[in-house]
Amino acid sequence: xxxxxxxxxxxxxxxxxxxxxxxxxxxxxxxxxxxxxxxxxxxxxxxxxxxxxxxxxxxxxxxxxxxxxxxxxxxxxxxxxxxxxxxxxxxxxxxxxxxxxxxxxxxxxxxxxxxxxxxxxxxxxxxxxxxxxxxxxxxxxxxxxxxxxxxxxxxxxxxxxxxxxxxxxxxxxxxxxxxxxxxxxxxxxxxxxxxxxxxxxxxxxxxxxxxxxxxxxxxxxxxxxxxxxxxxxxxxxxxxxxxxxxxxxxxxxxxxxxxxxxxxxxxxxxxxxxxxxxxxxxxxxxxxxxxxxxxxxxxxxxxxxxxxxxxxxxxxxxxxxxxxxxxxxxxxxxxxxxxxxxxxxxxxxxxxxxxxxxxxxxxxxxxxxxxxxxxxxxxxxxxxxxxxxxxxxxxxxxxxxxxxxxxxxxxxxxxxxxxxxxxxxxxxxxxxxxxxxxxxxxxxxxxx
Numbered sequence: 001x002x003x004x005x006x007x008x009x010x011x012x013x014x015x016x017x018x019x020x021x022x023x024x025x026x027x028x029x030x031x032x033x034x035x036x037x038x039x040x041x042x043x044x045x046x047x048x049x050x051x052x053x054x055x056x057x058x059x060x061x062x063x064x065x066x067x068x069x070x071x072x073x074x075x076x077x078x079x080x081x082x083x084x085x086x087x088x089x090x091x092x093x094x095x096x097x098x099x100x101x102x103x104x105x106x107x108x109x110x111x112x113x114x115x116x117x118x119x120x121x122x123x124x125x126x127x128x129x130x131x132x133x134x135x136x137x138x139x140x141x142x143x144x145x146x147x148x149x150x151x152x153x154x155x156x157x158x159x160x161x162x163x164x165x166x167x168x169x170x171x172x173x174x175x176x177x178x179x180x181x182x183x184x185x186x187x188x189x190x191x192x193x194x195x196x197x198x199x200x201x202x203x204x205x206x207x208x209x210x211x212x213x214x215x216x217x218x219x220x221x222x223x224x225x226x227x228x229x230x231x232x233x234x235x236x237x238x239x240x241x242x243x244x245x246x247x248x249x250x251x252x253x254x255x256x257x258x259x260x261x262x263x264x265x266x267x268x269x270x271x272x273x274x275x276x277x278x279x280x281x282x283x284x285x286x287x288x289x290x291x292x293x294x295x296x297x298x299x300x301x302x303x304x305x306x307x308x309x310x311x312x313x314x315x316x317x318x319x320x321x322x323x324x325x326x327x328x329x330x331x332x333x334x335x336x337x338x339x340x341x342x343x344x345x346x347x348x349x350x351x352x353x354x355x356x357x358x359x360x361x362x363x364x365x366x367x368x369x370x371x372x373x374x375x376x377x378x379x380x381x382x383x384x385x386x387x388x389x390x391x392x393x394x395x396x397x398x399x400x401x402x403x404x405x406x407x408x409x410x411x412x413x414x415x416x417x418x419x420x421x422x423x424x425x426x427x428x429x430x431x432x433x434x435x436x437x438x439x440x441x442x443x444x445x446x447x448x
Contacts, residue, residue, distance in 0.1 A: 043381055044110050046072035048102045048126060049117035050084035052238070053140055053167075056370065057115055060377035062091045068381055070096045072105045077236060078216030100218055102126060106133035113163075113384060115377075116140055119240050120254075121247045124149035125225040128445035131160040138380050140167040142253035143397055147405045147424075148436035150398045152445050157394050159447055163384050166397030168261050169376040170339055175355045176262065179335055179342040183266050187344060188330030191267055193306045196259035198251070198324040201316030205242055207288040208232035223247075225443040242289045245412075245437075250291045251313045252404035255324070261392075261400035262326040262337060263307045270399055271424040272299035272307075275406040276416035283314040297407040302421055309407065339372060399424075409434045 045068055047057060061070050073084045073096050081098040088096065099105050105114070106129055113136040116126050124144045127137045143166050144150040157164045170176050183191060211233040213219040219231050226246045240247040241254055248254070264270075279295035297309040310319070320327065325338035333346045339361040343354040359371025382388040402424055409431050410416055417428035426432050 041067060041385055043068045043384055044112045045070050045115065046074060046099075046102075046105045046111050046113075047084075047115040047117065048074045048105075049115075049119075049122075049140075050075040050080040051117065053117040054084055055087060056373040057117075057377060058088055058091055060374045060381070062088075063374075063378075066378060066381055069094075071108070071111055072097050072099050074099045074102050074105055076100060076218040076221045077214070101221060103129065106130055106135065109134075111135060113137065113380075117167075119222070119247045120249045121145045121226050122224050124153045125439075125443060125445045127153055127164065128156045131156045131162045131164070132448070134160075134162075136163040136380075136384050138165045138167060138377065139394065141257040141397075141401070142249050142404060143394060143401050144405070145249060145253075146435065146437050147402060147409075149445070150401055150405065154395045154398050155447060156445070163380065163390065164394035165376065165380040165383070165390050166392045166394050166401075167373075167376065168258050168392050168397055168400070169361065169372040170258055170262060171265075171392040172372055172375040172379055173339065173357060173359070175341045175357050176337055178355065179337055179344070180265055182344070183328060183330070183335060184268065187333070188328065188335055189332030191328060191330045192304065193308070193329040194263035194266055195308045195310060195320075195327045195329075196256065196263045197310040197320050197326075198255045198259060199312045199316055199318055200255075200314065200323070202293070202314045204284045205239055205288045206234050208235065208239070208243055223440065225439050225445075227438050227440050239288070242291060244290050249404065250408055250411075251293070251311055252295070252297075252309075252407050253401075256309055256311055256404050256407070257401060259324060259326050260307065260309060260403045261397070263328070264400050264403065266326070266328045266335075266337075267301065267305050267307065269301040269305055269307070271402065271421045272301050272406070272419050273421050274298075274300040274416065274418055275410050276300075277407050277410040279407075279411045289314075292411055295407065295411065297403075297410070299403060299406070307403070309403075 045061065047054060050073060060066055061068055073081055075081045075084060085095065085098055105111060114130045115138045116123060117140045118126060120142055123139060123142060127139045130137050143153055209232060210230050213231045214236065217236055222236060235243055242248065276298045277295060279292035281289060281292055282294040293313040295309065295311045299307040322338060325336060328335045333344065336343045341354060341356040344352045346352055361370035361372040376391060379388055379391050383390045412434060413430050417426050417431050419426055
């Protein structure tokens with residue numbers, strides 16, 4: 001009896017989930033692949049969220065070698081759907097259907113997987129709905145809006161046994177994988193510290209005032225899991241990142257996720273023992289930006305290992321000579337690594353060797369994608385087929401995401417705190433009040 005394409009995809013996915021740290025970029029042999037996969041291995045996709053990350057997904061989708069088909073483009077804003085369709089038409093010979101509500105797409109049994117690139121507050125609830133509907137998920141960072149959701153999205157993945165790739169695409173960098181192997185094999189001796197950093201020159205943000213939602217915006221659906229409130233001017237256009245905590249996770253969830261993940265990977269640590277933050281709104285103090293725009297965070301781990309975060313959202317001075325990256329210190333030398341490659345130094349600061357990536361990936365500019373996003377997407381496709389292992393499985397990505405949540409909580413309660421290094425739970429009661437969030441009734445993700 002022939003196996004249907006959908007049953008095949010489910011079957012091969014079941015065999016490949018439950019993986020650990022992923023640095024494997026190696027596929028099966030061509031002959032092994034032919035023995036397993038027939039002509040019916042096409043993966044049908046939908047994309048939820050057609051903002052600045054969306055263009056980065058088009059190249060891996062339209063590449064014939066990927067053997068995927070985009071069935072749906074979904075966004076709560078009509079103009080975004082139309083622009084998204086026009087953008088896709090530049091490189092594709094067919095037209096995906098346009099949809100306002102992801103729930104209608106999840107009901108379609110032909111859809112195998114969903115790319116989720118929505119505002120932060122949608123990530124975990126949307127991913128959980130997709131897994132319950134039998135879909136695999138490429139989940140953009142941050143994978144969660146709060147620590148409770150961190151635990152929830154991992155629990156859903158384990159229950160439904162779906163392939164869930166977190167969108168921290170540097171995990172698919174050949175150069176980063178290579179230098180991580182070298183670091184773990186002692187290239188710079190005993191690793192004890194990492195500094196992760198990010199700078200940007202974000203400008204003044206308009207002060208929010210109550211207004212009618214823009215024409216074509218489904219404001220109720222935009223809010224989704226978040227408790228309902230009136231629309232304020234320009235919220236939908238990226239400023240949801242900075243207008244309080246209903247939708248965004250500030251710059252920690254927005255960008256620190258990437259570099260902190262690299263730092264934690266290098267040091268081979270999990271949860272910290274102590275978190276301390278110095279942060280505040282330092283620029284354009286009279287504008288609509290409601291949280292910190294400058295943050296220094298220190299995470300202390302067992303064996304006296306330290307990760308430091310240095311983030312400046314609105315002061316573009318490149319204090320480390322680059323806009324973003326991670327510096328790793330060891331007893332015998334140091335390494336600088338970013339999306340463009342790495343450089344290895346001895347204790348005197350002499351360059352021992354470096355490697356530059358051939359892939360181009362967005363740095364601090366809004367939007368984009370690039371070679372790493374393409375590789376990360378293809379890794380997602382091939383894991384669904386059983387050919388590869390995920391480079392950033394959700395259970396691993398969620399641990400790195402916790403570092404951003406700890407820093408945001410420390411900022412919000414204005415004090416440092418201790419953490420259980422095994423469970424990740426915070427000992428401070430005031431901090432634990434921010435462990436979760438309030439949901440619009442009926443929207444809280446719950447396991448059946």
